[in-house]
Amino acid sequence: MDKLQPYSPLQGLAGTTGINVKLKELNRFNLILRGKQDDNKFMKSAQKIFDKLPVKPNSTYQKSGITIIWVSPDEWILTGDYDKLEKVKTDLDKSLENTHYALIDTSDYYMSANISGNNVRETLEKGVVVDLHDSAFPIGYATGTRYEKAVINLHREDNNSYNIIFRRSFAPYLWGHLVKASQEFK
């Protein structure tokens, strides 16, 4: 068996320094699930696998290490540890068979990183144009937005911790921005 050699464009790039902002790449899968919120058959079949597909705009649902992010009335992002990809995909495909849906593996299209620390919000405020205040962006909230010119999905998974989903080709650009933005807080 040949040895697989996955390559990340973030390999070798300088990271954050200090303790107040920490940025790390995550090895996660990324599935895009398409289906209609008002399609009972679809919703029921999906909920067989996860007890719940979040339908409230910008909400997320987490269960057994899998995060489901609401994207639009007919789109969700499913993400979790990369080694769970095959199982989630197989289970869902099986359950959703005979419904109108699409389940697309975009684990290579989109990369994930976690940014955390005491000054994480000040760091994100530099490039993100949405309101990050607790009242507007509580824990569990997620939205599609930008950091500077990079399109991202930003998910606040804990008080001072956010997961960012971004395109592979934007990875060094986004990484460079976040590292630079964090430097004043080290």
Place this chain on the structure above:
Amino acid sequence: MTQKNRLPKGGRINRQKELSFKYDGKNYIGYDGDTLASALLANDVHLVGRSFKYHRPRGIMSAGVEEPNALVQLETGEYGEPNTRATQLELYNNLTAKSQNCFPSVKYDIGAFNRLISRFIPAGFYYKTFMPNMKGWMFFEKFIRRTAGLGKSTGLPDPDHYARKTVYCDVLVAGGGPAGLVSALNAGKTGARVILMDEQNEMGGWGLTSPNMQIDGKKAIDWISDMLSKIAKLDNVQVVPRCSVIGYFDYNFLTAVERVTDHLGAGNGGSKPRQRFWRIRAKQVILAQGALERPMLFAENDKPGVMMSSSIRTYINRFGVLAGDNIVITTNNDTAYFSALDALNAGAKVTIIDIRKDLKSDLLEKVNEKGITVHKNSAIVNVKGAHRVKAVEMMKLSDDGKSCIGEKREISCNLVGMSSGWTPTVHLYSQARGKLKWDEQRTMFIPDSCQQNVQCVGGCNGTMDMSDTLNESAVSGVKAGKLSGNKSVSATKHKAVSHTEQPPRNLWIIPGEKPITRDRKHFHDFQNDATVTDILLAGREGYLSVEHLKRYTTTGMATDQGKTSNINALAIMAEYRGLTIPEVGTTTFRPPYSTTTIGAIAGEAVGELFEQDRRTPMDAWHKSHDAVYEPVGDWSRARYYPKNGEDMYEAVQRETLATRTSVGVMDGSTLGKIDIRGKDAGKFLDLVYTNVFSSLKSGFCRYGLMLNEHGMVWDDGVTARISENHYHMTTTTGGAGRVYEWLEELHQTEWPEMEVFITSVTEQYAVATLNGPNSAKVLSKICKDIDLDNEAFPFMTFRNGTISGIPATVYRISFTGELSYEINVPARYGLQLWQEIIKAGKEYDICPYGTETMHVLRAEKGFIIVGQDTDGTLTPMDLGMNWIVSKKKPDFIGKRSFARIDTSRQGRKQFVGLLTDDKNIILPEGAHIIESKSIEPHVNMLGHVTSSYMSPNCGHSIALALIEDGFNLKGKKVNVATIEGKVYSASVVDTVFFDKEGKRING
């Protein structure tokens, strides 16, 4: 050097911390808490620069953002910065600055020659002189440019780091004076998210200038710290000092610049940015910017040592600096009397020249008691002294105030304070599109109404009484908090000791000894060196509208944006035209309110982070193999791989030949890829492509052309049917985004009933394209689970398998006409795939090639590139691609437009090949195809060259072109003109130059 003008005590400075600085080459000492201006005045330096046009000596005129004169060149080398306002520049240790617009020095300036000829350089001088004589302008421009203007840019890269941020709040309070503090406290008490910004290093505003004013039974200065500690207890209120709100845009979007580390000195900011640009979205805005004092327009009012009367007071109370010990204060209102009293208390001799006739004020009695002489109904008619005021000459005013009468009297002095009333700072309100109304009695424009959620309080609202200001601010703060969705609380109540103002006397022009046009200069705009007579001249020459006036005299332009000059200029024009001031109107206030660095606006998005540079998964290999890149959209793609010092031509010839001779490989990862699923997917594709996809069998691929509604080609690509309800579409690299959005829009707006999901998968796959007769041999070495036999794996089909263990989908499609395999793998394995291919291809001398070679290879086969060979005006028929337009389908996008008269007519521009008579001539792309052999006008253009290359495989240059009625011209000669003026003869031929039979596709 001692600080001659520093008072023994008082001020907000830290006398324990001495700071040394250098100005115009001389060393001085100041204190922590000083501005450069206050430190210079402490050292009795008034002369700080030369004026813009006449090179007149100019001194510090104010103590803040309105300063028109004291613009200095700060630091040298990479940290150098021109036009820095000394009145806003906080002093730091070892600061170095010098005067601007003077040579060789501020005291002896050659440019001052302009003063002698000033009669001959009135407003509009350059237009008048050079409009009829453009050649003269071309010659003189460089000399004029050298003498004009203010500071000099360093021309070096900016070494500083800047940052931006975006914040949201319920209430933004702009201005941290007493009004702003009360507003912020009251808004904060409602629970609102409040941001309070002030441009100064500490909050307090007017309270810092007038620290002994009584508010709520306390001295203002103590009251301010009281307020600040109350505000500090509210964690929903953020206080940001050193931060100027500079722009007010639609939907309560405001911008501000925070000077984060400027005060630490050049290069001393550590990891903090020098400045931070704030983008603020506020539900409610409270403007508490205060008011600015107006200069009085008497003769020679620009001499160093003439300053705003309130700034004399600011320097005393805030910085412990008495700018001169023998002071004349001239005024038309009461506020200047407080400056006189503070100056007297600080030890100065003070004389007041009041232009008002009948004065019945308790203030008058008070100053008289203290021994200050007040000359009523009098005005300054001259200021003596060259580099510093030595004396003023004073005369009585006539009854109507239009002239001076009686004896001239000289009063010696070394400082003049002037006040001609106050102008509410309505800049941000106006930027917000707020309407202003004119208050005739107090001669000021005050806020009237605005569509945005904004309130003005205090001085900028025209509320000059302190008690009124504080109570109005409290109410506004509560209101703003409530309107932004917070709880209602009762507003705080305040009481300040007030003074009842006597009415001012409004003489916009202070008459001199002679009629104004022959008198000494009365400056109204100090930064632009514009005088009262310039306004009158503009009037005489017909520039009556304020907008014309502004451009003709430059009044209100430049870095101070007319903060001290606007109202005076409008009033004089109104007087000249016999109109009221509101009838004349105001010019538009534009952002920024105060000058800002471009660096702050750019923030961290500079250098490599200015723009995304998207790279493919194989990029590490390209980089290490010296690829030359080409920008394609926002991607950088390998264009060619030069070997042994080859230039592009040589490298591309080699790569083109090698691919057709043996095997080549190209990185095609940037191609757009779209996943289309659902039971109506085939139906959907039938509508967006010209040909049929619903009939495509699973496992097969088909090339498709996409048209816009006008029937014009706008994208192309190969789409594969993965399974019954599942297609994989590819688009051009540049079209990936727009095609995806277009399909989604069509689905949502035109055919929402269709069961189809469209999802972009562009970057999921890395793509390597193997091309050439040996491509199957290379592939077979690393792919064991796909039968590559032509019959088992025919052209226009795909197979799933593994390449060196990497899961892959291999498409047998071709953009070169060679036996080709387009290998798609998950992007993370792209680099590994590429390396495996290169390794396996070694024995066949595999040639990696870039986009340039791809262009040549496809042109040899006559394949179009959408966007290069097409320009949005071509139908498939124009491209000779009738075969791809379905005759059976009832409809598809663009079909209906084929019936348009112009679309269906004969003789449209058509896509053909060109072969030059001389096979070595490579026509320039874009070259015009013309009827005649001569390029003498008038020539008829028949079309143009869209693609042109040297084809090593044909042994001949080849070109593709769009030519009117091109299909009928095949076999005939045309002329191609180049921009150098040459004309080449070429034959119109078919677009396929190589392998016309298409035999090579199967190896």
